[in-house]
Amino acid sequence: MKYIIAIITVLTIYSCRPSRHRENIEVVFYPGLVEFNDTDSGIINSIVEPDKVYTITSDDYTFLHDSLPSLTTPKLGEAISPCILLIKTDNSIYGIDANNALQNNNKAYSLSEKDAYKIKLIVHYYDYIDSTDLKDLKEIKKFGTPNNYEYCPSDPQKPTKQLVKLVLKEK
Numbered sequence: 196m197k198y199i200i201a202i203i204t205v206l207t208i209y210s211c212r213p214s215r216h217r218e219n220i221e222v223v224f225y226p227g228l229v230e231f232n233d234t235d236s237g238i239i240n241s242i243v244e245p246d247k248v249y250t251i252t253s254d255d256y257t258f259l260h261d262s263l264p265s266l267t268t269p270k271l272g273e274a275i276s277p278c279i280l281l282i283k284t285d286n287s288i289y290g291i292d293a294n295n296a297l298q299n300n301n302k303a304y305s306l307s308e309k310d311a312y313k314i315k316l317i318v319h320y321y322d323y324i325d326s327t328d329l330k331d332l333k334e335i336k337k338f339g340t341p342n343n344y345e346y347c348p349s350d351p352q353k354p355t356k357q358l359v360k361l362v363l364k365e366k
Contacts, residue, residue: 220259220363221245221283226323226349228331229279236288238358239281245362247319247347255317256365260284263314264299276303280320291315308334316341323347323359 223239251259259282278290278298290298295311297304306314312334315321321329322345329335329344 217256217260217365218285220256220318222281222318222320222361222363223283223358224280224320224323225357226347226359228324228328236278236281236290239283239288239360242358242360245360247359248362248364249319250366251317251363252366256363259314259317259363263289263297280315280318282314282318308337312338316343318363319343319347319361 221239223242263282263284264287276292276294276296276298278292280291282289282291287299291306291311291314292298292303295306295308297306315334321335321341322343324332324346325348326340326344326346329340
């Protein structure tokens with residue numbers, strides 16, 4: 196009888212715990228290789244419907260959500276370069292420019308090539324670049340084509356669509 200009461204108590208305690216729900220991460224960028232863009236950080240909230248939803252591992256989610264602020268090395272100064280990629284975690288919006296500078300709150304920080312590559316890999320940035328163009332990228336030459344690369348061509352019904360919005364959910 197004692198064992199039954201103990202089992203019921205344990206089950207009651209663990210079943211009453213709130214689920215560990217974390218916010219989705221949102222990502223916005225121009226598909227393909229774009230020489231210049233003017234991606235304002237406010238655009239991430241104005242696009243309501245995502246183009247695609249990806250499920251990412253807990254490790255990748257933690258890397259983006261919890262580690263992104265600590266990946267930076269010395270501050271470069273004021274953020275002035277246009278971002279090629281925007282990432283929204285909770286209430287923070289981070290931008291990555293063509294020179295791998297991580298921008299947040301109008302400040303720019305140096306980001307290593309490896310970390311920039313990993314971020315772009317996790318958010319499926321490379322999936323929206325044709326394989327022919329992908330081979331010309333400096334980071335692809337150095338680190339290789341991502342194992343999860345799957346080209347996502349433009350929708351023929353929307354050939355002039357400028358921005359792609361992705362949502363990343365934790366597994």
